[in-house]
Amino acid sequence: MTISTSTPTFEVIPPKRQHLLALGFKSFRQYRHWCQCRGLVDGLKKSHTRLQAGKCGKGFQRPAPYLTPERRQLLEQIASGELPTYRAGLIDQWLGKDEEARQVLRQLLLHVDRFTNVLRSRRFYPVGRHRLLLHGLLVLSYHHRRWIRPLEEWHCGPSINGHPRPSDQFSSLLRHLLARYDVPKFMDAAFFEGIDARGLQQQEWFMHIANGGSIRDLRMPIKLTRRMAHLMLSMKDHYRYGIEHNMRWVQVIGMGGDSLLAKTILRTRLGRNFDDDAFWSSVVLFLVNNAMMDPGCVSPLIDYVYNMKFAPRRIVRPEGGVEEAPPPQPGFTMKGRSATKLLRQVDAWHGHLNREENVVFQSWQPCGLRPYEIEEETADLGPVRWTVQELLSSWELAAEGRAMSHCVVSYSDQCADGKTSIWSISVQRQEKRESVHTVAVDVQSRTITQARGRHNMLPNKKPRSNQEQKEVQSDYIPMLNRSAHILQLWAERESLKRTD
Structure with a gap:
């Protein structure tokens, strides 16, 4: 009998495999797995009748071999x-x-x-x-x-x-x-x-x-519209995120935002905190309605709004000690806000925070994670030494904020309360040492919640703002991109999760 070379036939396949192919299995391995999933004997020494009976779900249900x-x-x-x-x-x-x-x-x-x-x-x-x-x-x-x-x-x-x-x-x-x-x-x-x-x-x-x-009958931290409820029930690929995390996602999409904005918002405190939804929904809607805003401005804006409306102020008494005062603007609303004016206020607030005379001195104990140091040599940077070091006072945060042009000092109270830990990734080349990347860690959940470079830049992202474009002219961009690898090495060693 002549066997065609262009059209495979089953006649050249051993009888056992012929049975498996006829029953819909592609390999012996797939068949064994199928048997184990049903508690069947997974050996190949079965008659055709037993194979067919197994495929049809009849009998032969015995404990799997490993259940001794x-x-x-x-x-x-x-x-x-x-x-x-x-x-x-x-x-x-x-x-x-x-x-x-x-x-x-x-x-x-x-x-x-x-x-x-x-x-x-x-x-x-x-x-x-x-x-x-x-x-x-x-x-x-x-x-x-x-x-x-x-x-x-x-x-x-x-x-x-x-x-x-x-x-x-x-x-x-x-x-x-x-x-x-x-x-x-x-x-x-x-x-x-x-x-x-x-x-x-x-x-x-x-x-x-x-x-x-109905999902809308539930008392959830975020109030869902009909569209949001439909989106939430039809989500297929977001099982790697928690329930509340996905609620925020569908809130952004349901209001008309895109996936880039949703991901950006989820990297901020709105991806971790779901209190005061009535107010924060208005912030999300503001961001959706200002779709041309640089995504790098979203996190600083949310930090500013939170500190104006919710964060208690800490005031140093003349006789010593610190007392708490109400937030600067407890009645803060988004109604009638101009995006341009609000961003100017955010920039001014950052500059005010980072001036040393405006920083209330606080210090705190290490969070328990270990610092990290590594030496390497790359084609872009040459021989360098990387250091990942925890910042342990508000003045250290202010210095980091001035060097990096962001508002990390706004985390002072959270660090003093033991909720957040801030780390600086710096690089030393020859005699010069400079900060490259600032990292925020949620201490309780051991999760990296923020990781930003100068001007709140993200590594391996195309520069957008004028300030970011200026960094392209220097050698900072290669350092920022490489620091992402250093951050991952440290996170893996310390078994940290990442939502940044």
């Missing part, structure tokens, strides 16, 4: 809280004396472990305060009385490519147990926020939508 008696015993000990190394404190704290919930956790661990490793120590979910798979399963156990389908009926099938991401498996499990209607995937983040007031509220949001409720 020792593994089962380990999972049962974890569910009972007997092993402190496996978050026993959280199990006691979240489930308390609810023996039924502990029994459900045991069943959940045993069942889900047949499809994915429930004890994986690496970060499982990209956002949330508790990011391990075990944390998500703990929260699911807490809500076991709200389950609408039996756990035993859940089987995680492979994706189109045959290898689902673990987060897809968790999404499938969530919707099997709790959802009658579609829920955007990014709302899975609620189950990695833990069992406290914030976490329980977000989980209620998920279950409200999952049972057919």
Whole structure:
């Protein structure tokens, strides 16, 4: 028999593979994964009848090979809280004396472990305060009385490519147990926020939508219009961001802004703080209506508005000590504001802040992150020494602000309160040392929230303003671009998240 070279046939393929191809599998690896996802024996020594029966979902459901008696015993000990190394404190704290919930956790661990490793120590979910798979399963156990389908009926099938991401498996499990209607995937983040007031509220949001409720009926920190609610429910690719983060995103888009403005706003305090929505919505609308504004001006403008309306002033008493006074303009509104005039006020405020005589001296303790130093040689810069150093007083912030032409000194009170830590990335070439990049870190969440160069420039971005264009004539731009790599090295060493 002649075999055509242009049209492949199955006759040259071994019989076992012929069966797999006929059943829709592209490879042995995909078939083995499919079997493991259903608790089937994943060997290739099966008859054609057994292969066909497996594809049709008939019988042969046995524990996956890795679910050994020792593994089962380990999972049962974890569910009972007997092993402190496996978050026993959280199990006691979240489930308390609810023996039924502990029994459900045991069943959940045993069942889900047949499809994915429930004890994986690496970060499982990209956002949330508790990011391990075990944390998500703990929260699911807490809500076991709200389950609408039996756990035993859940089987995680492979994706189109045959290898689902673990987060897809968790999404499938969530919707099997709790959802009658579609829920955007990014709302899975609620189950990695833990069992406290914030976490329980977000989980209620998920279950409200999952049972057919309107998202606009929920008491969310941002009031959603019909358009915003539609955008939020139709979001597909934002599961890497938290629920509140995505609310701000749809608020900007729903008001008529574009994705560039949305990303810029999310890098400011509006991406982390959702209080006083009635006022901040007017600020977002102002930015949307002034679409030609340089994106580099957005963060300084928001800092200015916050300090005018909300930030208490700290005044040094003649006899010593510091007392708090009301904000400079507690009645500040956006009504009737001109963008040009407002930006002039922002510039004037920055200049006032950075004058040393206007800075209230404060100092604070190190936040606990380690400084960083590295020597390297590049074609653009030659041999240099990079330093990442924490700034520990308001005067150091003022000096950094003067050198970099931005308003980092406005973070003084937050640093003194231990909420924020400011770091300066500087470079030394020969005998000259200069600041290149200023970084703000949220201490509690260990997250880099801002990272700016001179005039609030961003690395590897085309200069926009006249001030930024002047820097092109110097050798600052190559230093700023390289400092982004240094920042990433430091962030990885200190295990910092990034929203900058």
